[in-house]
Amino acid sequence: xxxxxxxxxxxxxxxxxxxxxxxxxxxxxxxxxxxxxxxxxxxxxxxxxxxxxxxxxxxxxxxxxxxxxxxxxxxxxxxxxxxxxxxxxxxxxxxxxxxxxxxxxxxxxxxxxxxxxxxxxxxxxxxxxxxxxxxxxxxxxxxxxxxxxxxxxxxxxxxxxxxxxxxxxxxxxxxxxxxxxxxxxxxxxxxxxxxxxxxxxxxxxxxxxxxxxxxxxxxxxxxxxxxxxxxxxxxxxxxxxxxxxxxxxxxxxxxxxxxxxxxxxxxxxxxxxxxxxxxxxxxxxxxxxxxxxxxxxxxxxxxxxxxxxxxxxxxxxxxxxxxxxxxxxxxxxxxxxxxxx
Numbered sequence: 001x002x003x004x005x006x007x008x009x010x011x012x013x014x015x016x017x018x019x020x021x022x023x024x025x026x027x028x029x030x031x032x033x034x035x036x037x038x039x040x041x042x043x044x045x046x047x048x049x050x051x052x053x054x055x056x057x058x059x060x061x062x063x064x065x066x067x068x069x070x071x072x073x074x075x076x077x078x079x080x081x082x083x084x085x086x087x088x089x090x091x092x093x094x095x096x097x098x099x100x101x102x103x104x105x106x107x108x109x110x111x112x113x114x115x116x117x118x119x120x121x122x123x124x125x126x127x128x129x130x131x132x133x134x135x136x137x138x139x140x141x142x143x144x145x146x147x148x149x150x151x152x153x154x155x156x157x158x159x160x161x162x163x164x165x166x167x168x169x170x171x172x173x174x175x176x177x178x179x180x181x182x183x184x185x186x187x188x189x190x191x192x193x194x195x196x197x198x199x200x201x202x203x204x205x206x207x208x209x210x211x212x213x214x215x216x217x218x219x220x221x222x223x224x225x226x227x228x229x230x231x232x233x234x235x236x237x238x239x240x241x242x243x244x245x246x247x248x249x250x251x252x253x254x255x256x257x258x259x260x261x262x263x264x265x266x267x268x269x270x271x272x273x274x275x276x277x278x279x280x281x282x283x284x285x286x287x288x289x290x291x292x293x294x295x296x297x298x299x300x301x302x303x304x305x306x307x308x309x310x311x312x313x314x315x316x317x318x319x320x321x322x323x324x325x326x327x328x329x330x331x332x333x334x335x336x337x338x339x340x341x
Contacts, residue, residue, distance in 0.1 A: 007039065010114055011140045014121060015147035017042065017077055019155045019339060022293050025079040025116075029092075031061065033071035033333075034111060041068045041333045043326065044294055047080055047092065054098035060324055062102045067331035074103055076113035078124055090115060090124055155339055163284075163299065165266075168273040174213070175273050181217035185224065193224040194231065194238065200264050201232070201257060207264065212271045215264075219279035225313075229283060232261045233290075248320060249290050249327020252335040258287050278308035286317055291337040292330030294321060 007013050013032070018024045020032075020042040027047045033040035043064050048057045065074060076099070082091045090096065096113070103110050113124035121141065123133040141147065168174075185192055196214050200207060207215065219225045226240035233246050233253040245251055265280045272280065285300030298321060304314035329335040 007146050009144075010112070010121075010123075011136070011144040012146035013039075013075060014077060014114060014116060014141045015144040015150070019147075019150045021295075022288075022291070022339065023296060025077075025295065027082075028079045028295065029061070030077045030079065031065060032075040032077075033065060033068040033108070034073045034075060035068075035070045036072055039075075040071055041065075041331060041336055042292065043331065044292065045324070045326075046294070047078070047082070048095045052095075054094040055102075057095050058098035058102040061099060062106050064326050064331055065103075065108060066106065067328065068333055070333070071108045073111035074108050075111055076124065077116055078113070079116045081117050096124065163296065165269050165277070165303075168270075170271060170273070174271075175276070177213045178217050178220070178273075178276060181213050182220050185214075185217055185221060190224045190227050190238070193218040193221070193228060197228050197231065198235075201260050207267055207271075212268060215268055216272050216276055219283070220276065225279050229286065232258060232283075232287070247286075248325065249329050252329050253290070255337050258290070258337075262287055275308060278304040278311040278314065281307060282311065282314045282317065285314070289317065289321065290327045290329060292327065294326070297321065 007016060016039065017030050017032070021030070021044055025044055029045050029047060031043040031045075033043075043061075045061065045064075048054075052060075065071065076096075078090075078092060078096075080091055100110050110125070115122050115124045116138075120135040120137060122135045126133040192214075196211065196218060200211065200215060218228060223240075226243075227238060230237040230240050230243050230246060233251055235257075237243060237246070240247075262284050265283045269277050269280045281300045281304035285297040285304065288294075288300065289297040298318065301314040301318045301321075304311050305318075330337065
């Protein structure tokens, strides 16, 4: 997964995490499996909420990490600005103790861990005695040799888990044109929508203006929208009927095709007026969920709901994520998304 880059210390490992996830985590537990010194799969989960008992949270984590059968140990980075109880040396103390116990039992012990706040990072597993866990500046992460190597190879990431999109400033008649295209496509059926997206996902250069209107219209029609989502993963799947495994991340895609779909969705968001962006935001959120980028996915689902209150697909996918679901393809190093370096 690291494409032969070498991590020689904690700062290197911590610099690798945002490159792997696509953004700097916030209020997150990030686990990295290790196979005899080599970094494996990366798993990000929200920090435990009050309802998640330490034992429950630890079992959920162990279940996810078991998807990497080659793992021999685990690394943990806790990203938080919560201080925890004053008498404890670290936040989420009980949850971390439960994780240590469960991972030991699973044969993949917690090898090391770090606490990362908005101002510093430090060792997570020491007991706070005798200055064994001094605080280090965040600059030591971005100045690490591994981060320099990743940047040299062309890898980038967002400072925040989500993304922001500029307000629509295009022609006033765009909404009228989209409505007219929707009416036409309701007659022509999904074959026209399929052809439009097949062209968009295989062509280069900006989308022609008339195609942008047609593509925006396509995603406003639920049957066509669901078909488009399916064909991003499986070009031969023409209907969403029976596509539950695909939706929740059990079907490995062509990641280049997924990247292209996200690129086209971002292009169309900029061309779409308010009220017509929700399907595109949901498309990006869903494919980020498949990539294991839960924070970005959640952010896009929230933006979709803000654009079109009550947008059902974004609400359903938010519910899936709230259950702690992680796409199976994201947990398996053989099928997980690998950022381009």
